[in-house]
Amino acid sequence: MSNGPQLYSDPWAKRNAWRRNPVFSKRQMFANLFPGFGIAVVAFTTYVLADNLVFSQSKKRRPLFLIRPCPEQRSRAPLPHVKIHAPCLCRVGG
Helix, strand or coil, X not given: CCCCCCCCCCCCCCCCHHHHXXXXXXXXXXXXXXXXXXXXXXXXXXXXXXXXXXXXXXXXXXXXXXXXXXXHHHHCCCCCCCCCCCXXXXXXXX
């Protein structure tokens, strides 16, 4: 046996070598499908926790708008201390 050149070598081996590169594996391609998604999830979770735990105790926030219930809805309240937060649809301008 001689160590000479192979007679049946693939002439396209160098051209197809990129397909076997680990950067183009299915796992790596799926990991890069949504770049920055993991960082966004962590940032949003931190924001929600800080808003609910830290800032909610420091000040009491009022809603941006108040919707008054219809007179019919007020009369149907099961208990006097229960507030109904439904829009008034019985008349325009509430």
